[in-house]
Structure formats: C-alpha cells, structure tokens
Amino acid sequence: MSAPSTAAANPQASNLASTSAAPVATPLLSVQGLGVEFRTRRGVARVLDDVGFELRRGQTLGVVGESGCGKSVTALAAMRLISQPPGRITAGRVFFDGRDLLSLPEAEMRRVRGNRISMIFQEPMTSLNPAYTVGDQIAEAVRLHEGLSTADSTARAVQMLEAVGIPAAAQRVHEYPHQFSGGMRQRVMIAMALACKPDVLIADEPTTALDVTVQAQIFDLIAELRESTGTAVMLITHDMGAIAEMADSVVVMYAGRIVEAGDVRDILGSPLHPYTRGLIACSPGRRTVAPGELLEEIPGTVPSLLERGAGCLFADRCAKVMQKCRQTLPPTTALPGRRQVACWLYEGGEA
Numbered sequence: 538m539s540a541p542s543t544a545a546a547n548p549q550a551s552n553l554a555s556t557s558a559a560p561v562a563t564p565l566l567s568v569q570g571l572g573v574e575f576r577t578r579r580g581v582a583r584v585l586d587d588v589g590f591e592l593r594r595g596q597t598l599g600v601v602g603e604s605g606c607g608k609s610v611t612a613l614a615a616m617r618l619i620s621q622p623p624g625r626i627t628a629g630r631v632f633f634d635g636r637d638l639l640s641l642p643e644a645e646m647r648r649v650r651g652n653r654i655s656m657i658f659q660e661p662m663t664s665l666n667p668a669y670t671v672g673d674q675i676a677e678a679v680r681l682h683e684g685l686s687t688a689d690s691t692a693r694a695v696q697m698l699e700a701v702g703i704p705a706a707a708q709r710v711h712e713y714p715h716q717f718s719g720g721m722r723q724r725v726m727i728a729m730a731l732a733c734k735p736d737v738l739i740a741d742e743p744t745t746a747l748d749v750t751v752q753a754q755i756f757d758l759i760a761e762l763r764e765s766t767g768t769a770v771m772l773i774t775h776d777m778g779a780i781a782e783m784a785d786s787v788v789v790m791y792a793g794r795i796v797e798a799g800d801v802r803d804i805l806g807s808p809l810h811p812y813t814r815g816l817i818a819c820s821p822g823r824r825t826v827a828p829g830e831l832l833e834e835i836p837g838t839v840p841s842l843l844e845r846g847a848g849c850l851f852a853d854r855c856a857k858v859m860q861k862c863r864q865t866l867p868p869t870t871a872l873p874g875r876r877q878v879a880c881w882l883y884e885g886g887e888a
Contacts, residue, residue: 683733756782809876
C-alpha cells in the first residue's frame with residue numbers, strides 16, 4: 538500500500554491501497570479523498586468519507602465490509618453513476634490513466650464508461666433486458682464504443698460468449714435472458730463487461746444469489762480473464778473466502794470509511810483493526826464449527842450515517858474501545874509493509 542498522495546483532499550486521513558510488488562507501478566486507477574452524501578427526508582447522510590485506494594494493471598483489489606458500508610457507492614461514484622439528486626460527490630478526485638474522471642465532460646465520460654472501465658452490477662438475475670437477445674445486448678456496447686458493423690459486433694458477441702464458457706454460443710447469441718440459467722446469465726453479464734476489453738473491471742458482488750458451485754466457476758472465470766488480458770479487477774464482496782482466493786490487496790470499509798488496507802496476506806494473516814478481526818472471525822468457512830457451536834459475531838449494529846459523532850464510528854461495537862475513541866476520529870496511520878490502519882491502538886505507528 539503506497540504512501541498517501543499529496544493531491545488527496547486530506548493527506549493525514551488519506552487511505553491508499555496497492556499491492557506489494559516492487560518496483561511499484563503507476564496506478565491505473567487512483568481514488569483520492571472521495572466523499573459522497575445523500576439528502577434524505579431525515580437529513581443528510583454522509584455515506585463516503587475520505588475514501589482512497591489504488592489499482593494497478595493486472596491486479597485485483599478486494600473491497601470488503603458489511604452491507605451498507607459504502608462498497609457499491611464507492612464504485613458508482615468512481616463511475617459517476619450516483620443519481621444527483623439525491624446523491625452528491627462532495628470531495629475527492631478519481632484518476633484513471635492520468636485523467637480525473639470527476640472533471641471530464643459527460644460525453645467523454647460515456648466513452649470511458651463501459652469501454653475502458655466496465656462494471657458487473659449486483660443483480661445478475663435482473664440486469665439483463667428481457668426484451669432483447671443476449672447477443673444484441675453484448676453487441677450494443679461494441680457498436681457504440683468501437684463503431685463496428687452489426688455483423689462484426691454480433692461476431693464479437695459470439696466470441697465473448699465462447700470466452701465465458703457458454704456452449705453453442707453461435708446459437709445461444711440469439712436467445713433471450715429467460716432462456717438462460719442464473720449462472721449462465723451471470724456469464725453473459727461478464728461477457729458484456731469484457732466485450733470492449735476494458736482496462737478495469739469492477740465486479741460488484743458478482744456471485745449474488747448463485748449457488749456455491751457456480752460461484753466458484755465465476756471466480757475462476759474472472760481470474761482466468763484477468764491473467765489472459767491484463768485487466769485490473771476491483772472485487773466488491775463480503776465474502777472473505779473470495780478475497781483470500783482472488784485479491785492481491787484489500788481495503789476494509791466500515792460506515793463509509795476505510796479502516797484498514799494492505800496486502801491480502803497481511804490483512805487476512807494478521808488483521809489489525811478490531812473490525813477486520815471481527816469480519817474474519819465470523820466468516821463462514823474460517824474453521825470447522827462443532828455441532829451446536831455458535832459462530833462468532835460482531836456485537837451491535839452499524840451506526841446511522843445521519844448522526845455521525847466526533848469519534849470512531851466503530852467505538853460502540855469495539856472490545857478495545859478507549860475514551861479517546863469516543864471523542865476523536867482516529868487518523869489513518871501508515872505502518873511497515875505499505876499498510877494502513879485507522880485506529881487509535883496504532884497511534885504513532887506502534888501497536
């Protein structure tokens with residue numbers, strides 16, 4: 538994980554994650570000090586607060602945390618897909634290949650979105666349009682971004698369906714989404730996302746509602762495509778097993794902030810933040826659970842983002858809480874091995 542960038546909105550609290558490869562390559566995607574809020578009837582909810590990370594070509598960054606912690610909003614904000622209103626990007630910069638996406642004209646952003654940066658959305662069962670064949674839906678992006686003819690774009694669609702392991706692709710390209718199983722629809726979604734050979738693939742809970750066998754197949758497919766094409770992958774998930782299998786580096790999010798970030802082996806092997814420890818401890822499959830034994834849990838609930846206090850947002854759920862935790866938000870501390878943690882236990886870089 539690299540040192541905080543001087544371009545970040547708040548250098549002291551900047552959160553940047555990268556892999557431990559040396560020498561460190563220039564990041565393909567760099568998010569710096571990103572802030573997002575939503576206006577609701579009950580007030581303003583600050584859903585992202587100074588979020589930052591880096592993603593390099595050919596590598597996978599895992600983004601983990603409980604539901605509602607801001608993982609998906611981070612991806613949507615980076616893609617400029619936040620509905621405004623009620624949402625609003627309040628701070629930060631998103632650099633892709635040296636350009637700040639947040640300052641691009643909308644027409645230019647559309648040329649980036651779906652072409653150089655693609656996204657697999659959370660709901661594979663409902664993301665396809667039932668009125669169009671899967672081939673038409675894949676070919677549309679190719680025609681739009683690459684200007685191919687109908688015949689050539691259809692041929693690309695067949696090629697992509699073959700690449701994601703759908704048999705008889707030349708025939709199935711003319712079929713409709715309801716004629717595909719859940720796992721096959723997800724493969725179609727991946728084919729759509731990769732049709733224009735993007736530099737960055739954002740996979741937002743790509744195996745939601747799929748059985749474990751299909752989940753394993755999807756993760757294997759993403760890994761194979763990453764290795765063969767050099768695509769950088771941002772994997773958003775709550776599945777720590779998927780992170781262990783797929784990711785090179787990890788950022789852990791809680792209540793709209795990054796609380797820990799670093800190399801996947803460091804994060805999973807020796808978690809520092811009490812929240813990270815809790816996530817790993819309660820992860821199914823971490824160890825064999827004896828009959829009648831209860832899984833560990835993180836006590837309490839995520840605090841309301843409408844009522845952020847002055848201190849650490851995890852304080853009320855933390856077994857290591859101190860008085861200062863309730864009074865002041867902990868800064869992000871850089872630790873050896875390009876690792877960062879936002880916790881008063883590591884003030885000054887020491888445990």
